[in-house]
Amino acid sequence: MRISVFGSGYVGLVSGACLADVGHEVLCMDVDPERIATLRAGEVPIHEPGLDGLIRQNAEAGRLRFTTDTEEAVQFGSLLFIAVGTPPDEDGSADLQYVLAVAESIGRYMQDYKVVIDKSTVPVGTADKVRATVQAALDARGIPLDFDVCSNPEFLKEGAAIEDFTRGPRIVVGTDSERVREAMRECYAPYNRNHDKLMFMSVRAAELTKYAANAMLATKISFMNEMANLAERLDVDIEEVRRGIGSDPRIGYHFIYPGCGYGGSCFPKDVQALCRTARQVDYPAQLLEAVEEVNNRQKGTLFAKLNQALDGQLAGKTIALWGLAFKPNTDDMRAAPSRTLMEALWAAGAKVQAYDPEAMKECRRIYGERDDLMLAGDRIQAVRGADALVICTEWKEFRTVDFAWLKRELNLPVVVDGRNLYEPKALQQAGLLYYGVGRGDSASRCVRPEA
Numbered sequence: 001m002r003i004s005v006f007g008s009g010y011v012g013l014v015s016g017a018c019l020a021d022v023g024h025e026v027l028c029m030d031v032d033p034e035r036i037a038t039l040r041a042g043e044v045p046i047h048e049p050g051l052d053g054l055i056r057q058n059a060e061a062g063r064l065r066f067t068t069d070t071e072e073a074v075q076f077g078s079l080l081f082i083a084v085g086t087p088p089d090e091d092g093s094a095d096l097q098y099v100l101a102v103a104e105s106i107g108r109y110m111q112d113y114k115v116v117i118d119k120s121t122v123p124v125g126t127a128d129k130v131r132a133t134v135q136a137a138l139d140a141r142g143i144p145l146d147f148d149v150c151s152n153p154e155f156l157k158e159g160a161a162i163e164d165f166t167r168g169p170r171i172v173v174g175t176d177s178e179r180v181r182e183a184m185r186e187c188y189a190p191y192n193r194n195h196d197k198l199m200f201m202s203v204r205a206a207e208l209t210k211y212a213a214n215a216m217l218a219t220k221i222s223f224m225n226e227m228a229n230l231a232e233r234l235d236v237d238i239e240e241v242r243r244g245i246g247s248d249p250r251i252g253y254h255f256i257y258p259g260c261g262y263g264g265s266c267f268p269k270d271v272q273a274l275c276r277t278a279r280q281v282d283y284p285a286q287l288l289e290a291v292e293e294v295n296n297r298q299k300g301t302l303f304a305k306l307n308q309a310l311d312g313q314l315a316g317k318t319i320a321l322w323g324l325a326f327k328p329n330t331d332d333m334r335a336a337p338s339r340t341l342m343e344a345l346w347a348a349g350a351k352v353q354a355y356d357p358e359a360m361k362e363c364r365r366i367y368g369e370r371d372d373l374m375l376a377g378d379r380i381q382a383v384r385g386a387d388a389l390v391i392c393t394e395w396k397e398f399r400t401v402d403f404a405w406l407k408r409e410l411n412l413p414v415v416v417d418g419r420n421l422y423e424p425k426a427l428q429q430a431g432l433l434y435y436g437v438g439r440g441d442s443a444s445r446c447v448r449p450e451a
């Protein structure tokens with residue numbers, strides 16, 4: 001099939017490359033000329049494991065192309081995927097301007113029947129707005145052309161995006177049209193061989209399914225962070241509790257890792273947008289509002305622990321920071337807990353020596369050159385001369401540490417572990433003061449972020 005993808009970010013590029021890989025002819029379009037030039041030069045503007053190779057192979061095979069030409073992209077595909085950003089508006093609701101700009105272009109340039117597919121995460125009712133926008137542009141041209149709009153939300157995770165796209169448990173399609181059902185069956189047939197993963201439903205149900213999935217996962221995390229904070233005050237190790245509840249298949253082990261709060265481009269904005277939708281229909285979503293509140297508080301927890309460990313004497317101190325990305329295997333720092341921590345440390349007059357395996361360039365782009373930020377070449381350099389160490393991201397290379405070495409390097413023997421990577425006893429035996437999240441042995445050192 002001929003497929004155009006509007007928006008060549010995480011979702012657009014991964015979807016485009018994966019669909020090309022199973023034999024479709026794909027044209028990825030983006031309004032950012034630099035991004036398209038980079039892609040045409042054979043480079044990938046984001047860090048996503050496996051994506052470089054997939055793009056290269058399919059571009060070389062001529063199945064995957066890139067353009068900034070909207071008209072060409074509208075006319076190329078019979079399936080037009082919208083995968084542009086839906087950032088939060090000032091009031092927290094999803095900003096649909098990019099989605100509707102694509103819809104307007106589709107109406108302006110289409111010459112024959114198209115299936116318009118909303119892959120961006122959009123509030124319930126957006127497909128109607130997309131349909132109205134395409135129709136208005138067609139009406140302005142005075143051309144009666146047929147088209148359908150469906151919802152096909154994306155559930156991939158950054159860092160495992162290709163695996164999630166190609167082997168995800170379900171493909172949700174919201175439509176009431178048989179013609180669309182057939183087109184989507186054909187599009188996803190190569191991913192739908194062993195058992196039928198396609199789930200057809202109403203457009204509005206598909207739109208809400210996406211928010212409900214993210215809200216559920218975010219709720220699990222905030223719930224566990226709440227339990228961790230409680231465990232800390234009750235002298236219980238939350239890691240024992242996590243294993244205890246995860247073994248119940250009704251609960252499961254996924255998404256119950258306590259930590260320094262969820263970040264990324266999606267959970268924070270999607271929980272906020274769903275709260276906003278709820279308020280618009282006069283239903284204050286108390287649970288969701290609390291999920292967000294707990295998360296915001298949790299993001300302050302590392303600073304609070306460090307501040308307490310250093311008796312409020314952060315001014316002039318140098319803090320080593322391992323992990324800048326909002327999670328491992330990505331360079332993405334959007335809403336990352338590391339940013340909340342660094343900004344609080346700077347405000348308190350401390351310096352940061354940071355290292356991340358992938359996000360150094362992104363950190364430099366966000367914060368530029370500053371006297372209170374040293375970007376280290378590796379984790380060892382980040383620790384050298386520092387007073388204390390904080391871990392914000394659970395990259396594999398941070399899991400194994402010689403604690404005796406760490407004790408020798410740090411001026412003060414303080415380690416704040418925002419991802420519970422270590423066994424408290426091992427650090428304590430090495431003479432380090434260990435602060436995890438909800439760890440029994442550090443229970444006496446529980447800290448209220450707001451304190």
Ligand SMILES: NC(=O)C1=CN([C@@H]2O[C@H](COP(=O)(O)OP(=O)(O)OC[C@H]3O[C@@H](n4cnc5c(N)ncnc54)[C@H](O)[C@@H]3O)[C@@H](O)[C@H]2O)C=CC1
Pocket residue numbers: 006007008009010011012029030031032035083084085086098101102119120121122154155156157158265266
């Ligand atoms: N990042 C993720 O892991 C996931 C994101 N989503 C959703 O998918 C959507 C896209 O997210 P990302 O790929 O992360 O965004 P992104 O910010 O990485 O990429 C969006 C791209 O769209 C381009 N763009 C903006 N206006 C355009 C237009 N009129 N025509 C063509 N391109 C245009 C931008 O230049 C940018 O390159 C969002 O709604 C997001 O919530 C859904 C699942 C996973």
Ligand SMILES: O=C(O)[C@H]1O[C@H](OP(=O)(O)OP(=O)(O)OC[C@H]2O[C@@H](n3ccc(=O)[nH]c3=O)[C@H](O)[C@@H]2O)[C@H](O)[C@@H](O)[C@@H]1O
Pocket residue numbers: 121154155156157158159214217221254255256257258259260261262263264265266267326327
């Ligand atoms: O809509 C989206 O964009 C995507 O949002 C999330 O994916 P992503 O944000 O890439 O990353 P996650 O692995 O879900 O992690 C999000 C945040 O939660 C944190 N987290 C995750 C799991 C956990 O147990 N504890 C925890 O604190 C991570 O550290 C990270 O900061 C969802 O997992 C995807 O299914 C969804 O498609």
